[in-house]
Amino acid sequence: METIIFATKNKGKIKEINAILADMDVKVISMEEAGIDIDVVEDGTTFEENAMKKAVEVMQVSQKITLSDDSGLEIDYMDKAPGVYSARFMGEDTPYVDRFDAIFGKLRGVEEERRTARFVSCIAAAFPDGRKLLSYDTVEGMIGWEAKGENGFGYDPIFYVPEKGRYMAELSPEEKNAISHRGKALRKMKVLLKKEMEK
Numbered sequence: 001m002e003t004i005i006f007a008t009k010n011k012g013k014i015k016e017i018n019a020i021l022a023d024m025d026v027k028v029i030s031m032e033e034a035g036i037d038i039d040v041v042e043d044g045t046t047f048e049e050n051a052m053k054k055a056v057e058v059m060q061v062s063q064k065i066t067l068s069d070d071s072g073l074e075i076d077y078m079d080k081a082p083g084v085y086s087a088r089f090m091g092e093d094t095p096y097v098d099r100f101d102a103i104f105g106k107l108r109g110v111e112e113e114r115r116t117a118r119f120v121s122c123i124a125a126a127f128p129d130g131r132k133l134l135s136y137d138t139v140e141g142m143i144g145w146e147a148k149g150e151n152g153f154g155y156d157p158i159f160y161v162p163e164k165g166r167y168m169a170e171l172s173p174e175e176k177n178a179i180s181h182r183g184k185a186l187r188k189m190k191v192l193l194k195k196e197m198e199k
Contacts, residue, residue, distance in 0.1 A: 002026045002197070005034050007058040007068035012153045017067070019177060020186045024194065028067070036061050047072065047084055048134060051124035059126040065197075067189070071121035071182055073155045075143055077114055078106055086155065100147050100158050107143055115142040119159065119168075121181035123189040125196075133192045137184035141168070152176060 004026050006017055017028050031037070040057045044050040050070035059066035072086030082089035090099055107115055118138045125133040139161070147157035149169025156169035161179065164171060168180070177183040 004028045005062045005064050005066045007054040034062055047120055047122035051122045055124040055126035063128050066126050069121055069123045075117045077110055117143050119181040121185040123185045135185045135188035137181050139181045
C-alpha cells in the first residue's frame, strides 16, 4: 500500500480524502502523521499556485507522493473575496463566527439573486520524480442570512446550497462529499493519480 502525504494539518480534510480514495490501494496521512513540520508560505495569487507550491515543498521533505489543496470561498458581491485569502481573511486567528458576521455585514440588505457565491478547490499532486498533476472544481451556491449546521468546517455554515435546500454544514459527510468542490476536484485527481501510479 502506497502512503500519500496530504499537505494539511486539518483532520477534517484527511477524513474526507480517505473516504473518497477508499477504493485505491493508498493510505493518506497528514503532515503531522508524517512528522513533517514546515510552514509553506502561501504567497501565490491563484488557488493553483498555492496548491502546487505546498505539494512540491512538502514532497521535497517527505520524498513521497504529496497532495495538497488550496480552496476558498468566492463571493460575487464582494468581487470574489475572500478568494485565495479565505483562510487568512481578517487574520489567520480570527474565529469563523467573527468572519461570518463581517460577511453578513457587507451583504446586509443585498437581495437573494445577488448573494451568489462558490467554493473553489484546486488539488495538486507532486511526485518525487518531478511529475505534477492539477485538478480543479467548484460548487455554486449563495451566502445565507445566518450560520446553520454543525457539520463541515470553515465557511460551510454560511454557504447555502439551493439544490439541497440546506446549508453546507447541515449536510451529512456523504452528501457533502458528493457535491462539494473538494469532493469533485478529488475525484478528478483520483482518476489522474490512478493513471500515473499504473505507469
